[in-house]
Amino acid sequence: MGVNIRDIIPDQARREVDLKALKGYVIALDGYNMLYQFLSAIRQPDGTPLKDSQGRVTSHLSGLFYRTINLVEEGLKPVYVFDGKPPEMKRKEIEERVARKKEAAEKYAKAKESGSIEEARKYAQATSELSSDMVSEAKRLLDYMGIPWVQAPADGEAQAAHLAQKGDAWAAGSQDYDSLLFGAPRLVRNLAITGKRKLPNKDEYVEVKPEIIDLNAMLKALGITREQLILLGILVGTDFDPDGIKGYGPKTALNFVKGVKDVTKALESIKSQLPGDVDPFKIFDYFAKPPVSSDYRILFKEPDVEKIKELLVREHDFSEDRVVKAAERLAKAFKENLRGKQSRLDMWFG
DNA sequence: CGTGCTCT
DNA sequence: AGAGCACGG
Secondary structure, eight states: OOOOOGGGOOGGGEEEOOGGGGTTOEEEEEHHHHHHHHHHHSBOTTSOBOBOTTSOBOHHHHHHHHHHHHHHHTTOEEEEEEOOOOOGGGHHHHHHHHHHHHHHHHHHHHHHHTTOHHHHHHHHHHTOOOOHHHHHHHHHHHHHHTOOEEEOSSOHHHHHHHHHHHTSSSEEEOSSSHHHHTTOSEEEEOSSOOEEEEOTTSSOEEEEOOEEEEHHHHHHHHTOOHHHHHHHHHHHOOTTSTTOOTTOOHHHHHHHHHTOSOHHHHHHHHHTTSOTTOOHHHHHHHHHSOOOOOOOOOOOOOOOHHHHHIIIIIITOOOHHHHHHHHHHHHHHIIIIITTOOOOOOOSOO
C-alpha cells in the first residue's frame, strides 16, 4: 500500500488548499490509485458496486467521469498515469494483497449471511480489485473526454514523479507517498475525495481538502537528503520489502538515517536484517533511478460527447440525461480552462 | 464516489 | 445556502 511516512511529514512542508488554488496546474494523477479509490468507495450500503445490465462493474467509470469533470471545472489540468509491469521484487507484496482480498471475501460472505450490512460493506470494499479490462475502459473514457493519460513502463508513481521533475506536470497526485521517494518535487493528496465526508462509525463530518507536500521543504525541515529519505522508506517498509525492518517506525527510522553519512554502508549494514531474497541496494536504485518513459505527450482535447455516450450509455447503461449533462459541462470547462491556456509552473514553498 | 431532490 | 437522504449502474 505504499510507504508509510505520514507521521513524519513536517507542517512546514504541507499545505491544505481549496481546489481552486490548483487552477492552471497540470497534475500527474496516479490512475490506478484513483480508480481503486472509486471502486472501493462507490458502493451500495451492503457493499455491492455499481454494475451494468450484464453484471460488469462500473463504479470506477462513474467516479472517474464525474470527478474528472469537477477537477477540470475548477481549472485543474489532470493527466492520468497508469502502471506498467510491476518489477519482480514487488511479488511478495502482490501475493500478500491477493491473500488479504481472499480473506476479505470470506469475511464479506459471512457478514452478508449474518445480515450485518455495515460489516458487509467494509469487507466488500477490501475485496476491491481492478481488472485489466476495467483499466482499459478507463483509458478509453479518458480518450473520449479529451483528457491525456501516460502509460508508465513500470511504476505509475515513478512516472508521475518523472513528469513533475521534467516540468511537464506541476505535481504528482496520489494518496500514497511513494512519489516523494521517486523524486516528485510536489505531491497533492486527496484529489479523489474533496469535500465533506462522514467519519466511519461516527456521526461526525470532516472537510477534506487537497493537501500539497513539497519535497524540498520536507527534506530541509527533516534535515535529510532524498537518499536518506529512500533509506528511511526501506527501514519502515515499501512495496518491495513490505515488512521493513523490525523495530523501525517512521520516527525511529528518521533518527537512524539522520546519523547516516554513507548510504552504501548503511544499506550494507541493514541487508542482514532483511529476508534473504530482499536486496536493499536494488530497492534503493529503483527509487533513485526508476524505469520511466519520456515518450509521451500531454494534449487536452475537446471531448467527444457522442463517443462518451456510446461507452457509458450504450455499453454500460448509464443514464443518458446525466451523462449528456456532465459531458456538456466538460465541453464548457474545456473551452474555458484548458483550450489554449498556459499551464502554471510557479513554486509555493520558496 | 457522485447527482439531484426535499426540506428548512 | 446548506443539510439530509435516496439513488446511480
